[in-house]
Amino acid sequence: MSSVSQTSTERLASGERIPAAERREQILAAASRVFGERGYAGATTDQVAQAAGISQPYVVRMFGSKENLFVEVLERALDKLMTVFRTVIEESAAADETTDQRSARLGAAYADLISDRGILLSLMQAFTMGHEPTIGKVARDGFLAIYSLLRTEGRFTADHVVDFLAHGMLFNTLIALRMTDGIDDNALVSELVACTFGAKLDTVLDAVARAHP
Amino acid sequence: MSSVSQTSTERLASGERIPAAERREQILAAASRVFGERGYAGATTDQVAQAAGISQPYVVRMFGSKENLFVEVLERALDKLMTVFRTVIEESAAADETTDQRSARLGAAYADLISDRGILLSLMQAFTMGHEPTIGKVARDGFLAIYSLLRTEGRFTADHVVDFLAHGMLFNTLIALRMTDGIDDNALVSELVACTFGAKLDTVLDAVARAHP
DNA sequence: GTCTATAGTATGATAGAC
DNA sequence: GTCTATCATACTATAGAC
Numbered sequence: 001m002s003s004v005s006q007t008s009t010e011r012l013a014s015g016e017r018i019p020a021a022e023r024r025e026q027i028l029a030a031a032s033r034v035f036g037e038r039g040y041a042g043a044t045t046d047q048v049a050q051a052a053g054i055s056q057p058y059v060v061r062m063f064g065s066k067e068n069l070f071v072e073v074l075e076r077a078l079d080k081l082m083t084v085f086r087t088v089i090e091e092s093a094a095a096d097e098t099t100d101q102r103s104a105r106l107g108a109a110y111a112d113l114i115s116d117r118g119i120l121l122s123l124m125q126a127f128t129m130g131h132e133p134t135i136g137k138v139a140r141d142g143f144l145a146i147y148s149l150l151r152t153e154g155r156f157t158a159d160h161v162v163d164f165l166a167h168g169m170l171f172n173t174l175i176a177l178r179m180t181d182g183i184d185d186n187a188l189v190s191e192l193v194a195c196t197f198g199a200k201l202d203t204v205l206d207a208v209a210r211a212h213p
Numbered sequence: 214m215s216s217v218s219q220t221s222t223e224r225l226a227s228g229e230r231i232p233a234a235e236r237r238e239q240i241l242a243a244a245s246r247v248f249g250e251r252g253y254a255g256a257t258t259d260q261v262a263q264a265a266g267i268s269q270p271y272v273v274r275m276f277g278s279k280e281n282l283f284v285e286v287l288e289r290a291l292d293k294l295m296t297v298f299r300t301v302i303e304e305s306a307a308a309d310e311t312t313d314q315r316s317a318r319l320g321a322a323y324a325d326l327i328s329d330r331g332i333l334l335s336l337m338q339a340f341t342m343g344h345e346p347t348i349g350k351v352a353r354d355g356f357l358a359i360y361s362l363l364r365t366e367g368r369f370t371a372d373h374v375v376d377f378l379a380h381g382m383l384f385n386t387l388i389a390l391r392m393t394d395g396i397d398d399n400a401l402v403s404e405l406v407a408c409t410f411g412a413k414l415d416t417v418l419d420a421v422a423r424a425h426p
Numbered sequence: 427g428t429c430t431a432t433a434g435t436a437t438g439a440t441a442g443a444c
Numbered sequence: 445g446t447c448t449a450t451c452a453t454a455c456t457a458t459a460g461a462c
Contacts, residue, residue: 017445037344042254045438055447060439062445121341128337130391131250140390147405158408162383166409169382170375177353178343192360195371196379230427257455268429273457275427 020062027052027059029118031073036121040070040129071138074126077119078142082149084109089154099156103164104199106154110168111200114175115207124172170196171204180208233275240265240272242331244286249334253283253342284351287339290332291355295362297322302367312369316377317412319367323381324413327388328420337385383409384417393421 018026030051034043045066049056063069088109092102114120126139150161174180174196182189183205197204231239243264247256258279262269276282301322305315327333339352363374387393387409395402396418410417 020445023445039252039254039338039341041252041256044436046436056437057439057441057448058446066438124337124341125252127386128252128334128341128389130389136391140392140395143386143390143392144399144401144405148401151401151404158404162405162408163379166376166379166383169386170379173340173356173382176341176343177356178349179353179356182353186357188357188361188364191364191371192357192375195375233427236427258457259455269455270430270457270459271428279456 023054024062027054027062027069028073028076031059031069032077032116032118032122035070035073035125036118040125040135045069067134070122071135073122074135074138074142077122078138078145080119081110081113081123081146084113085146085149086153089149099160102154103156103160106150106164107167108200108203111171111197111203112207114171115204115211117175117211120172121176124176167196175204175208178208180205236267237275240267240275240282241286241289244272244282245290245329245331245335248283248286248338249331253338253348258282280347283335284348286335287348287351287355290335291351291358293332294323294326294336294359297326298359298362299366302362312373315367316369316373319363319377320380321413321416324384324410324416325420327384328417328424330388330424333385334389337389380409388417388421391421393418 027048031043031048034047034051037043038047045059046056048069049059052059059069060066063072085106088105089102092105097105114123126135127143129139130136147161147165150156150164151158154161156164174193179189180193183193184190194201240261244256244261247260247264250256251260258272259269261282262272265272272282273279276285298319301318302315305318310318327336339348340356342352343349360374360378363369363377364371367374369377387406392402393406396406397403407414
């Protein structure tokens with residue numbers, strides 16, 4: 001009864017030794033949440049360690065430095081985004097959908113992905129760090145890779161991609177601001193939110209309710 | 214020859230006593246830059262003090278706490294934005310312009326305002342802090358006040374305002390990412406930047422060149 | 427209105443045992 | 445693969461002089 005039916009949380013609590021690859025993902029997921037809520041500078045390696053259920057020096061040991069940990073968190077978020085978009089584009093192409101249909105599917109997939117606040121906020125943090133030599137370059141290259149994916153594989157016009165990205169950035173802002181919390185109290189808020197998310201509103205509200213009930 | 218022809222920088226260097234109101238604005242301008250570049254948590258009150266040419270304890274003394282200093286920086290940025298938008302709307306109404314003309318003017322005014330990286334980045338930092346009780350509320354209320362201004366005094370439809378804000382958020386992202394720096398080296402970057410900023414491209418590039426030559 | 431000195435705390439990273 | 449102990453540094457905020 002030692003390892004077969006245990007969840008990774010149970011294994012964490014028991015002080016068990018876990019393969020490095022699995023531990024890495026645990027730490028990255030925890031770091032994503034912590035960096036998202038506190039910002040790059042505000043997050044501490046100790047908070048990440050506690051969220052992952054291990055010791056602070058082990059976090060530093062495994063990733064070399066706090067900066068490098070953030071870079072890996074960012075790359076993980078960008079990877080997930082690229083993978084989701086690529087999948088949607090392939091499915092859409094296979095189904096011979098119109099540009100508008102593809103765009104709507106991508107928007108829904110994006111709304112779904114950023115319902116993980118850690119991913120959303122880590123990306124937003126990175127966007128404010130263009131002046132940092134290392135992190136800034138990763139963020140720029142990642143943003144550009146997404147533009148490139150939509151433009152070429154997605155076969156959108158430049159105008160269309162820019163429009164798509166613009167609305168994505170507004171999604172980000174409203175969710176990060178927790179603007180969706182005031183939706184019942186204020187007519188202006190609910191108009192703004194409804195109009196921004198359109199058909200994706202339910203996805204978003206469900207995710208918000210799950211994140212902070 | 215003591216005070217008549219001196220710039221405020223000269224007066225700073227000379228250790229002169231300066232009225233509180235003027236000092237406040239000096240500190241807020243400095244804090245806007247520092248908070249923008251390093252983030253709320255990453256910025257230190259000492260960095261702000263040095264940027265303003267005064268001592269660290271005096272910064273704390275004058276604003277009570279680091280958090281309160283950030284709130285005032287944020288409110289200053291939001292005030293400037295509201296003032297600029299209100300002015301443009303009034304001018305546009307007086308000239309009987311169309312909705313599209315008003316929208317273009319507002320976009321140009323916005324591009325001009327956020328060419329102050331301090332303002333741009335302090336706003337973006339605040340947008341990631343929706344979960345902070347004090348700062349989050351100021352940020353939400355500020356965002357909503359802008360929506361309200363455009364919707365009512367600006368007489369735009371909800372869809373129009375959302376579209377305007379969405380493109381504004383993409384402006385923010387590209388400038389903060391310093392994406393404009395790679396405009397000469399990469400065809401995809403220059404396409405993205407050109408298509409995002411359109412006629413406002415020159416304003417933006419000029420501002421960037423002034424900010425980090 | 428502005429400074430110096432400093433208390434009290436928290437941080438990232440390293441050393442080294444198991 | 446993981447921990448405990450710890451160093452060196454840096455931070456906000458207060459006290460109190462001028």
